[in-house]
Amino acid sequence: xxIAVHQxxxxxxxxxxxxxxxxxxxxxxxxxxxxxSVDNPATGRxxxxxxxxxxxxxxxxxxxxxxxxxxxxxxxxxxxSEILTRAYHIIHSRLDELALLMTLxxxxxxxxxxxEVRYAAEFLRWFAEEAVRIDGGFATTPDGDSRAIxxxxxxxxxxLITPWNFPLAMGTRKMAPAIAAGCTMVLKPAPQTPLxxxxxxxxxxxxxxxxxxxxxxxxxxxxxxxxxxLRSGDVRKLSFTGSTAVGKILLEQAGxxxxxxxxxxxxxxxxxxxxxxxxxxxxxxxxxxxxxxxxEACTAGNRFYIHENVVEEFSTRLAxxxxxxxxxxxxxxxxxxxxxxxxxxxxxxxxLVRDAVxxxxxVVGGGHPVPEEGFFYAPTVLTNVDPASEMCSTEIFGPVAxxxxxxxxxxxxxxxxxxxxxxxxxxxxxxxxKAMNVSEELEVGMVGLNAGIVSNPATPFGGxxxxxxxxxxxxxxxxxxxxxxxxxxxIRRT
Ligand code: NAP
Numbered sequence: 001x002x003i004a005v006h007q008x009x010x011x012x013x014x015x016x017x018x019x020x021x022x023x024x025x026x027x028x029x030x031x032x033x034x035x036x037s038v039d040n041p042a043t044g045r046x047x048x049x050x051x052x053x054x055x056x057x058x059x060x061x062x063x064x065x066x067x068x069x070x071x072x073x074x075x076x077x078x079x080x081s082e083i084l085t086r087a088y089h090i091i092h093s094r095l096d097e098l099a100l101l102m103t104l105x106x107x108x109x110x111x112x113x114x115x116e117v118r119y120a121a122e123f124l125r126w127f128a129e130e131a132v133r134i135d136g137g138f139a140t141t142p143d144g145d146s147r148a149i150x151x152x153x154x155x156x157x158x159x160l161i162t163p164w165n166f167p168l169a170m171g172t173r174k175m176a177p178a179i180a181a182g183c184t185m186v187l188k189p190a191p192q193t194p195l196x197x198x199x200x201x202x203x204x205x206x207x208x209x210x211x212x213x214x215x216x217x218x219x220x221x222x223x224x225x226x227x228x229x230l231r232s233g234d235v236r237k238l239s240f241t242g243s244t245a246v247g248k249i250l251l252e253q254a255g256x257x258x259x260x261x262x263x264x265x266x267x268x269x270x271x272x273x274x275x276x277x278x279x280x281x282x283x284x285x286x287x288x289x290x291x292x293x294x295x296e297a298c299t300a301g302n303r304f305y306i307h308e309n310v311v312e313e314f315s316t317r318l319a320x321x322x323x324x325x326x327x328x329x330x331x332x333x334x335x336x337x338x339x340x341x342x343x344x345x346x347x348x349x350x351x352l353v354r355d356a357v358x359x360x361x362x363v364v365g366g367g368h369p370v371p372e373e374g375f376f377y378a379p380t381v382l383t384n385v386d387p388a389s390e391m392c393s394t395e396i397f398g399p400v401a402x403x404x405x406x407x408x409x410x411x412x413x414x415x416x417x418x419x420x421x422x423x424x425x426x427x428x429x430x431x432x433x434k435a436m437n438v439s440e441e442l443e444v445g446m447v448g449l450n451a452g453i454v455s456n457p458a459t460p461f462g463g464x465x466x467x468x469x470x471x472x473x474x475x476x477x478x479x480x481x482x483x484x485x486x487x488x489x490x491i492r493r494t
Contacts, residue, residue, distance in 0.1 A: 025211025
């Protein structure tokens with residue numbers, strides 16, 4: 001198929017999505033009529049425009065969520081579960097078009113986009129199953145004089161803010177438990193990737209979600225629009241996924257009206273390969289942990305610590321595998337590495353690589369932007385990376401494996417923990433005691449033990465230290481959207 005035929009198909013798909021704000025069940029333009037551009041990172045050109053919400057639009061969206069809350073809280077868990085289940089099936093019936101939409105706005109290869117659509121849908125299925133398992137408690141107090149009944153209730157109107165790197169899954173990971181718990185919400189997706197969220201909102205309406213339960217505002221003025229909502233006293237829960245820097249700003253704003261919050265923030269994952277590791281597994285998992293989403297993942301392996309005895313073989317094999325990947329626009333079915341999200345991100349990756357090289361790193365493969373249209377960066381392996389390099393203390397967010405060596409287990413754990421972040425760590429060894437000891441000593445919320453991917457809707461996802469607060473997914477994911485209320489009943493003896 002020629003690129004011209006592609007473009008027609010792309011435009012038809014993009015035009016089929018409602019690109020206005022969803023407030024109280026109605027699609028509306030921004031109050032001032034403003035729109036903002038959504039670009040295709042594989043070409044650098046505009047894909048389409050969406051409504052650009054004003055401060056007043058943000059307020060209207062929150063008011064709609066507040067109005068819808070009492071009735072929604074009273075719906076039966078079964079009804080909420082069935083809406084989620086219907087949405088799950090609709091997503092699967094439109095898997096290919098949702099994947100292409102995501103690829104167009106975000107850049108990831110189609111195959112990965114299909115994987116994300118399935119992963120995103122899985123949160124709907126998981127929380128459809130959890131909606132009907134919300135429980136409370138009953139107890140006799142220790143003195144025997146009272147009965148304590150504990151009931152779970154929805155926390156109330158939620159504000160959900162998502163990043164661009166997993167445009168659909170980061171939304172469903174919040175929306176599905178909120179819906180299951182009986183909360184209403186305002187969703188603000190990232191301005192780079194609003195189309196996936198808008199398509200999801202249409203699907204949830206089609207699945208029967210009542211008006212006002214989900215309100216979606218796309219905006220280029222996030223700070224201006226969000227702050228008054230957080231300070232209004234009407235938001236009862238903030239769930240944010242994004243950078244640690246923005247998370248800190250929002251925590252401060254949410255503090256002003258004591259809002260419950262979940263923070264899924266940045267990472268700086270250590271990827272540790274001991275000399276007794278199965279190197280086939282370690283290299284395969286390094287490909288997953290580094291190259292999934294072109295390295296634009298909070299879980300991406302950021303600092304590779306490879307035992308001195310195996311570093312040469314590991315880095316040679318990893319460079320061969322990374323160098324063989326096909327870098328191409330994501331809509332090309334052969335593509336394995338798509339573009340980075342924008343020019344700024346690509347230039348940041350290049351700056352980090354040049355900084356590491358200036359401090360003595362060796363380029364084993366890649367090490368440069370791809371000189372074509374779009375924001376591509378060549379898959380890159382660096383060895384002898386100086387720990388003082390900037391890439392060791394910041395998220396690379398690109399296809400760059402930065403390798404250091406170690407010999408001593410105690411030293412590598414200390415180095416791995418020497419960061420403000422603590423989202424995930426990867427360990428490769430065949431020694432069960434070492435595996436368990438290091439797993440327990442790493443200061444992280446998740447460990448990949450001989451594994452390159454840890455995310456699963458059925459398990460708790462989240463970090464410690466400055467990687468976040470709270471967990472998404474798993475049995476505990478719904479708790480983030482519930483309050484437990486005590487009804488205390490003394491028994492007066494007769
Ligand atoms: P970001 O710059 O922090 O933005 C995240 C979201 O917050 C966007 O929707 C953004 O909109 C919004 N935002 C920014 N400033 C705001 C403000 N003052 N008030 C309200 N909203 C504001 O992060 P990103 O670049 O989109 O995403 C990458 C980051 O997300 C990385 O650090 C990555 O590690 C992290 N992440 C974490 C997880 C996890 O589960 N732990 C998962 C995925 C990504 P604007 O762009 O319009 O400002």
